[in-house]
Amino acid sequence: MNTLLSSIKITINDKIYLKDPESSDLGKRIIEHSIKLIDEIGFESFTFKKLGIIIGSNESSIYRYFDSKHKLLLYLTSWYWAWLEYQLVFSTTNMSNSNLKLEKAVDILTKTIESDSTFAHIDEVSLNRVVINEYSKSYLTKEVDTENKEGYFSIYKRLIKRLHDMIIEVDKDYKFPHSLSSTIIEGALHQHFLKDHFKSLTDCNQKTQPSDYFKHLVFNALNTKIND
Template structure:
């Protein structure tokens, strides 16, 4: 898979950025170090001024790429969901058995992320921690409806629909495939958060992973009705 991904460009809605950060070394450094800095201090404390210090560039140079840190967070979360979609498609495309395909999809969408060497300036493991901890801040805003109309969340919704299609292929009679699909993707983020921070209210651990729970949940729901 890594050889296939090495030839893939992650395409992000061009309304999210002012200048494509993939088009220059500075842009790539902005992305690389924004991930590391947000992971270190959190999105609330993160500023372009602090990022500028980290990359040895003026704060104004970052504003040439993104109009705000909110738009940068939208870019980072969109990049992650697009990368995850590629992982999903490449992992399931050749599978014909519907149960095996759905099981593989759940694994890809809920498992612990490993580093993908195809994108040297982006640490996917760290980026996933940001998605787990911060991605809700990208849409829990007053502007969510207008940003949704602009297509800022289209890749996330497309990912949910891909999983929904696999649920429906496995069990065409199930009434809530979209709700189940979105619950798996959102719930995986939540369970990873609980596993790392609130271990007393989840069975998920380094041994029992969120992917184990969600496979158990989905197939019990679909088989037991």
């Protein structure tokens, strides 16, 4: 899969950025170190000034790529969902058993992320922590409806639609495929957060992963078995 992914450019809505960060070494350094810095100090404390010091560039040079740190967060989270989507597509395309395909999809979308060497300037493990801790801040804003119309969340919504279609393939009569699909993807972030910070609020731990919980939830909700 890494060979296939290496030939693919992840495409983000060009309204999110002013200049494509993938088009230059500076842009890639902005992405690489913004992930590390947000992971380290949190989105609230993150500023372009602090990022500029780390990458050895003027704050103004970062503004040539993104007009705000909100847009940068939208870019990072969109990249993450697109990366997961590619993994989902390549891992399930040739699977004929609908139940096994759905199981694989749920596993990919809810598991603990491991490092992927395909994209040298992206630390997927750090980015996963950023998404777990900060993703809700990208849409819990007064501008969310306008940004939704502009297509800022199209990759996230497309990923949910792919999972929705797999659920329907297993059980075409299930009444809540959109709700279940979005619950799996959003709920996985929440369970990972709880596992790290509020251990008494979840049954997930080092032995029981969120993927175990969501596979149990899905196949009980659909009243079917993984190996049917």
